[in-house]
């Protein structure tokens with residue numbers, strides 16, 4: 386157990402660290418590389434900053450091995466013990482990595498680690514926060530990885546938040562900050578609380594978001610949330626219309642604030658614990674393309690309209706098209722163009738005379754929903770409805786269903 390006043394060199398030093406979704410137990414610490422035993426599955430370099438008065442030397446090193454390097458804060462029964470720069474990706478048995486990383490000296494302390502079960506508490510040292518001191522963010526479990534980074538559950542200012550950790554934000558920072566600066570708030574849009582740069586890791590940025598406990602709409606679709614199990618190929622129209630209306634209302638708001646989503650699809654719609662839909666990741670893919678103009682290089686192919694694929698043209702109509710694809714996915718209970726190759730999807734979108742390739746609704750779908758979906762997915766973007774029109778049509782359909 387690490388306690389204040391105890392040397393870090395002892396062989397019975399135990400610390401539980403949590404890195405992403407894994408737990409790591411430090412089995413032993415050693416002050417020289419030669420003492421390492423390489424029988425363990427994993428080991429990591431630790432650099433320890435010893436508390437004042439503790440015998441031994443401690444220097445502060447800054448290095449990243451394998452790209453992933455972060456600080457952890459150890460807390461014992463008597464409060465914070467120390468901060469550790471933790472590097473979980475040292476190659477097994479390879480002691481040349483320090484030189485390869487351009488380090489002038491070897492770290493003072495090394496530790497053997499092996500995976501432990503989540504929640505293990507060893508010798509009264511519970512712990513761990515991942516780089517958690519900056520901006521008062523206390524990191525929890527990893528929720529998943531997306532195209533732009535890794536998302537963690539976290540606590541921030543007494544709020545339950547999600548933190549999107551972007552390893553290399555580069556030029557995307559400016560457009561992201563511009564969107565955040567608009568202070569967008571709507572019941573069907575995920576609120577962005579803050580944008581922070583990690584002072585301990587160059588280029589890394591964190592986007593602090595409202596936490597949505599219900600997972601993504603894609604997960605709900607795959608889990609059959611909209612399916613009517615009593616009918617082959619059937620779906621629950623009330624659920625589809627309610628969710629579609631919420632998405633359309635969120636999009637109406639974003640467009641009214643001149644924010645294009647550019648990558649609207651079911652994985653970018655999140656659900657609250659009550660199942661209410663919230664739009665997420667708006668403007669992000671565009672920010673990462675470093676574009677103020679339209680470009681064909683972002684978005685999700687299945688949800689991209691023909692003019693974006695063909696001419697790289699982006700507009701509010703492109704988001705409306707993506708919404709039409711979502712309507713198909715909600716009613717069919719699966720991803721659009723499931724099982725098709727990218728070139729087949731492009732062909733289906735660009736060939737106006739190939740009706741058999743078109744996305745279609747299940748037989749028996751309410752005519753108003755079919756006509757709305759088709760209108761949204763018109764080839765000519767100028768003929769597509771705007772989101773205020775989509776909202777009005779869905780509201781009317783909702784009322785019709787409720788009264789029938």
Ligand SMILES: Nc1ncnc2c1ncn2[C@@H]1O[C@H](COP(=O)(O)OP(=O)(O)OP(=O)(O)O)[C@@H](O)[C@H]1O
Pocket residue numbers: 528529530531532533534535536547549575594595596597598600601652653655665666
């Ligand atoms: N605000 C949030 N609240 C709760 N979970 C979230 C939040 N934002 C993202 N997640 C979850 O974190 C994971 C990664 O999300 P992320 O947005 O980075 O990628 P994605 O949308 O799944 O994929 P892509 O970035 O390719 O569109 C997903 O499982 C997502 O549901």
